[in-house]
Amino acid sequence: MNRIDTELAKVLKSKIRSQGPLTFRDFMAVALYDEANGxxxxxxxxxxxxxxxxxxxxxxxxxxxxxxxxxxxxxxxxxxxxxxxxxxxxxxxxxxxxxxxxxxxxxxxxxxxxxxxxxxxxxxxxxxxxxxxxxxxxxxxxxxxxxxALPVHRVMGMGNEEVMEMYVDLDKDGEFFEQPGRLSTSELTERFRCEGIQLGRGQVAEVCxxxxxxxxxxxxxxxxxxxxxxxxGDSASNLYSHRHRNGTLRSYYHQQQIHDPFFAVGQQDLTADxxxxxxxxxxxxxxxxxxxxxxxxxxxxxxxxxxxxxxxxxxxxxxxxxxxxxxxxxxxxxxxxxxxxxxxxxxxxxxxxxx
Ligand SMILES: C[S@@+](CC[C@H](N)C(=O)[O-])C[C@H]1O[C@@H](n2cnc3c(N)ncnc32)[C@H](O)[C@@H]1O
Structure with a gap:
């Protein structure tokens, strides 16, 4: 299905064009809670x-x-x-x-x-x-x-205990896509350290x-x-196991699950375990x-x-x-x-x- 170019999608795209990629957490906070169009x-x-x-x-x-x-x-x-x-x-x-x-x-x-x-x-x-x-x-x-319903950061395991954060950027057609970048805060790896979690290579996970x-x-x-x-939800050891290699982020549009967090920004719910x-x-x-x-x-x-x-x-x-x-x-x-x-x-x- 083609994505819907909502008002909020337009606002976020223009923000990314002028200020650069957003952490997934910041994208989600706006998508859910923007006072006008979240x-x-x-x-x-x-x-x-x-x-x-x-x-x-x-x-x-x-x-x-x-x-x-x-x-x-x-x-x-x-x-x-x-x-x-x-x-x-x-x-x-x-x-x-x-x-x-x-x-x-x-x-x-x-x-x-x-x-x-x-x-x-x-x-x-x-x-x-x-x-x-x-x-x-x-x-x-x-x-x-x-x-x-609280916004989450998304991270990806790179192997050897290294973790990168997922950012929302625009591709050459001006469409949202996610790509890994530097961690916005060391609290993310600190959380995994406290919980004894090591993500597999390519494994995606959400952290609130x-x-x-x-x-x-x-x-x-x-x-x-x-x-x-x-x-x-679940305990950290289950939540961050290989059973959830792609994380647990889910998205609902008109109460139907939709496998694209960028389908109708501001009109779809986003949630994670x-x-x-x-x-x-x-x-x-x-x-x-x-x-x-x-x-x-x-x-x-x-x-x-x-x-x-x-x-x-x-x-x-x-x-x-x-x-x-x-x-x-x-x-x-x-x-x-x-x-x-x-x-x-x-x-x-x-x-x-x-x-
Ligand atoms: C998934 S809905 C659940 C609503 C309701 N409790 C129910 O069971 O139907 C999440 C609710 O939490 C609110 N919310 C999200 N973050 C919040 C926060 N930091 N403080 C207060 N409310 C928040 C949302 O606006 C929304 O009303």
């Missing part, structure tokens, strides 16, 4: 009930289970918690969670996209663009599929360096509480204790998702929802749950079956 700026219908993809956010049963997690966390901590959702998308999940909570809660969404903040506010949620004005307090923080600042900003507003991420090893060690580095990862299906069952059945619509459709969310053939093993807590708290909600 994929998320346009307020895409993420998790739309009509979309062909099953995502957690579109199932009320998931909102029910999240509300149980919040109740559990409040019992552990012994006081009401502010809820901070990271990357709230259309606000559908936030609205659903609130509907299942018995008492009113302060519910804040941290969201980079102005368009999506607007959509979230229309659903009655308080949406903020950064955490600067949020005072530290007892908080329940969570992010569903937010880490996989946004994780640490993201965790640090969250840690600062959390006096006591839990941070829960629901996402897809999470390096759980990095997430867990950064979480510890910024001062959290770590629980998990645990497969989503087990986590939801531990939280008592089964009690949702019959509480809303008819039992059959409720059960179908629960099955999609929990069964390994559905989302139950696609997603994992990573739980962080401030020091000294009991095990995170859903880590063990509710007694």
């Amino acid at each position: 994929f998320y700026a346009q307020g895409p219908n993420i998790g739309s009930p009509d979309g062909p993809f099953d995502t957690n956010a579109k199932f009320p049963a998931f909102g029910y289970a999240m509300a149980q997690a919040i109740n559990h966390a409040e019992k552990n901590i012994g006081c009401p918690l502010r809820i901070l959702e990271l990357g709230g998308g259309t606000g559908q999940l936030g609205k659903s969670i609130i509907s299942f909570l018995q008492n009113p809660h302060e519910y804040v969404v941290l969201e980079t996209s102005p368009g999506l903040r607007g959509t979230q506010e229309q659903k009655g949620l308080q949406a903020i663009s950064n955490l600067k004005n949020l005072s530290p307090g007892p908080t329940f923080v969570f992010g569903n599929e937010v880490l996989d 360096l946004e994780l640490k600042p993201f965790f640090q900003s969250v840690r600062q507003v959390l006096e006591r509480g839990y941070v829960i991420f629901i996402d897809y 999470i390096d759980y090893t990095a997430v867990l060690s950064i979480g510890e580095e910024v001062g959290f204790e770590v629980d998990g990862p645990i497969p989503q299906g087990t986590w939801l069952r531990n939280l008592g998702i089964q009690a949702y059945c019959g509480s809303e619509g008819d039992r059959e459709s409720d059960q179908e929802e629960i099955n999609v969310l929990t069964k390994p053939a559905g989302l139950g093993s696609t997603f994992d749950v990573l739980i962080f807590k401030t020091r000294g708290l009991p095990a995170g909600p859903g880590l063990h079956p509710a007694s």
